[in-house]
Amino acid sequence: xxxxxxxxxxxxxxxxxxxxxxxxxxxxxxxxxxxxxxxxxxxxxxxxxxxxxxxxxxxxxxxxxxxxxxxxxxxxxxxxxxxxxxxxxxxxxxxxxxxxxxxxxxxxxxxxxxxxxxxxxxxxxxxxxxxxxxxxxxxxxxxxxxxxxxxxxxxxxxxxxxxxxxxxxxxxxxxxxxxxxxxxxxxxxxxxxxxxxxxxxxxxxxxxxxxxxxxxxxxxxxxxxxxxxxxxxxxxxxxxxxxxxxxxxxxxxxxxxxxxxxxxxxxxxxxxxxxxxxxxxxxxxxxxxxxxxx
Amino acid sequence: xxxxxxxxxxxxxxxxxxxxxxxxxxxxxxxxxxxxxxxxxxxxxxxxxxxxxxxxxxxxxxxxxxxxxxxxxxxxxxxxxxxxxxxxxxxxxxxxxxxxxxxxxxxxxxxxxxxxxxxxxxxxxxxxxxxxxxxxxxxxxxxxxxxxxxxxxxxxxxxxxxxxxxxxxxxxxxxxxxxxxxxxxxxxxxxxxxxxxxxxxxxxxxxxxxxxxxxxxxxxxxxxxxxxxxxxxxxxxxxxxxxxxxxxxxxxxxxxxxxxxxxxxxxxxxxxxxxxxxxxxxxxxxxxxxxxxxxxxxxxxxxxxxxxxxxxx
Numbered sequence: 001x002x003x004x005x006x007x008x009x010x011x012x013x014x015x016x017x018x019x020x021x022x023x024x025x026x027x028x029x030x031x032x033x034x035x036x037x038x039x040x041x042x043x044x045x046x047x048x049x050x051x052x053x054x055x056x057x058x059x060x061x062x063x064x065x066x067x068x069x070x071x072x073x074x075x076x077x078x079x080x081x082x083x084x085x086x087x088x089x090x091x092x093x094x095x096x097x098x099x100x101x102x103x104x105x106x107x108x109x110x111x112x113x114x115x116x117x118x119x120x121x122x123x124x125x126x127x128x129x130x131x132x133x134x135x136x137x138x139x140x141x142x143x144x145x146x147x148x149x150x151x152x153x154x155x156x157x158x159x160x161x162x163x164x165x166x167x168x169x170x171x172x173x174x175x176x177x178x179x180x181x182x183x184x185x186x187x188x189x190x191x192x193x194x195x196x197x198x199x200x201x202x203x204x205x206x207x208x209x210x211x212x213x214x215x216x217x218x219x220x221x222x223x224x225x226x227x228x229x230x231x232x233x234x235x236x237x238x239x240x241x242x243x244x245x246x247x248x249x250x251x252x253x254x255x256x257x258x259x260x261x262x263x264x265x266x267x268x269x270x271x272x273x274x275x276x277x278x279x280x281x282x283x284x285x286x287x288x289x290x291x292x293x294x
Numbered sequence: 295x296x297x298x299x300x301x302x303x304x305x306x307x308x309x310x311x312x313x314x315x316x317x318x319x320x321x322x323x324x325x326x327x328x329x330x331x332x333x334x335x336x337x338x339x340x341x342x343x344x345x346x347x348x349x350x351x352x353x354x355x356x357x358x359x360x361x362x363x364x365x366x367x368x369x370x371x372x373x374x375x376x377x378x379x380x381x382x383x384x385x386x387x388x389x390x391x392x393x394x395x396x397x398x399x400x401x402x403x404x405x406x407x408x409x410x411x412x413x414x415x416x417x418x419x420x421x422x423x424x425x426x427x428x429x430x431x432x433x434x435x436x437x438x439x440x441x442x443x444x445x446x447x448x449x450x451x452x453x454x455x456x457x458x459x460x461x462x463x464x465x466x467x468x469x470x471x472x473x474x475x476x477x478x479x480x481x482x483x484x485x486x487x488x489x490x491x492x493x494x495x496x497x498x499x500x501x502x503x504x505x506x507x508x509x510x511x512x513x514x515x516x517x518x519x520x521x522x523x524x525x526x527x528x529x530x531x532x533x534x535x536x537x538x539x540x541x542x543x544x545x546x547x548x549x550x551x552x553x554x555x556x557x558x559x560x561x562x563x564x565x566x567x568x569x570x571x572x573x574x575x576x577x578x579x580x581x582x583x584x585x586x587x588x589x590x591x592x593x594x595x596x597x598x599x600x601x602x603x604x605x606x607x
Binding site for chain 1: 311312314315316318319321322323325326328329330332333334336337340392395396399400402403404408410411412413414415416417419420421422423424425427428429431432434436437439442443445446473476477481482484485486527530531534535536537541555558559562563568571572575578579582583586
């Protein structure tokens with residue numbers, strides 16, 4: 001009864017949702033359309049007389065042309081021969097960051113989920129406070145730090161800061177997953193004489209796999225997204241550049257190859273988009289579990 | 295046996311538990327110390343030096359408060375701070391409003407909710423830099439869709455380069471920032487709304503409360519904790535937002551989109567004035583810290599009052 005809407009109401013809701021989605025998705029649609037259009041068409045404007053305004057058909061011609069093709073998706077590999085390398089770098093960096101982060105996140109999250117100990121809430125607060133600092137604030141000392149280890153212009157220059165800035169969120173997310181695993185299982189193992197580490201490895205970890213996967217995916221997406229700043233500052237070597245930094249090569253001295261740039265961008269977001277599509281239900285549930293409970 | 299189990303229960307605060315727990319946390323804590331805490335201290339120390347590219351080898355000299363005096367006494371600094379706060383309040387406000395609207399829409403009894411919810415997410419999932427490339431194209435004056443649309447609709451007279459003028463560049467950057475930040479806010483608000491007990495709505499419905507009244511008197515107060523925390527998180531991230539502005543305008547035109555973070559980056563990384571850049575970084579941390587404390591204490595008081603009056607009614 002309560003959830004019934006009048007017809008007018010229903011139309012209002014769907015129209016609003018459509019507008020909301022339009023805002024969220026228009027850039028992607030426009031990127032895709034631009035990637036399909038030949039560059040000459042992209043840079044053509046209908047000749048207008050003085051005082052004449054752009055007609056609706058002229059406007060629509062910005063979306064549609066008879067010469068639309070996937071040519072840009074072929075040409076982009078020629079324009080920027082390093083492109084496969086950039087995509088590989090992006091995926092590799094995000095994977096490495098995820099793997100390394102999890103090694104630190106899992107034990108810490110377990111400790112926060114399971115034990116009451118001295119300094120628990122203080123240390124947890126301090127971890128979360130890291131979210132207050134953007135990487136940009138710490139760039140100078142990080143630059144010097146990485147330089148002194150000789151790590152500038154290597155993969156590590158992008159992996160190490162990436163790991164550090166994702167650990168706190170990872171701990172927070174995984175903690176709420178682990179809290180849902182019943183204590184009784186651990187008790188049983190403990191009563192049977194298992195050590196704490198053994199219990200963690202053989203009892204908790206297998207049960208926590210779904211949670212770890214979701215947190216891993218969240219970290220992966222974060223790591224994939226945050227590469228730009230660290231790549232911009234800590235890496236000059238084109239062999240190690242991730243995609244967001246590499247795409248700048250489509251911006252030439254004379255003109256920008258917009259269609260190829262958009263094509264490369266879309267191909268570049270495919271990895272995260274695919275992972276998200278497969279995982280979205282679990283991912284959304286996992287990310288927002290903290291929002292529901294008080 | 296029972297006592298034994300009792301002892302294992304996590305409620306105990308034995309010494310071994312503390313030791314074990316800390317052993318598990320230490321690796322993560324060490325990374326934080328290495329990559330966040332120590333650099334933070336270094337930033338603080340550098341802000342009192344004249345460190346720059348030339349002093350990398352020889353070591354920088356301590357110059358006391360000179361960097362701070364120069365920065366705070368400068369004409370540009372108040373302007374940049376004001377702009378940063380304006381940027382933050384505007385963007386966070388829009389994100390909260392859009393997030394609430396989006397969440398309310400998604401929480402209503404509609405078809406294909408799962409699909410629509412997934413369709414809202416891409417701006418958040420996709421690397422910020424790549425989303426910004428899309429906006430860069432849309433804002434293009436001659437060939438971008440927005441300029442063409444405005445021209446067709448008669449809003450502008452001829453092509454309009456959104457990123458070329460001070461005002462329009464600033465608001466364009468805000469729109470892009472809102473676009474990136476809204477999905478996450480929407481998602482968290484939606485989750486919070488779905489966690490509100492159904493019987494509250496039913497009771498109000500039976501009493502004849504309108505939909506708007508139910509939203510105002512039940513939904514909003516119930517999800518207030520989520521709103522409060524999301525607003526703070528958003529504010530911190532928006533204050534620190536770097537990539538969006540950098541890719542769209544690099545802080546221009548003529549400094550119109552230079553926020554504190556952009557200024558920090560420009561000074562430190564592009565002009566190699568590490569000391570002066572560190573001063574700005576320290577101020578970013580200070581301002582954010584003070585802001586968070588004030589925000590939490592003020593809102594903590596308000597929301598306590600709010601929930602109290604709710605109980606009384």
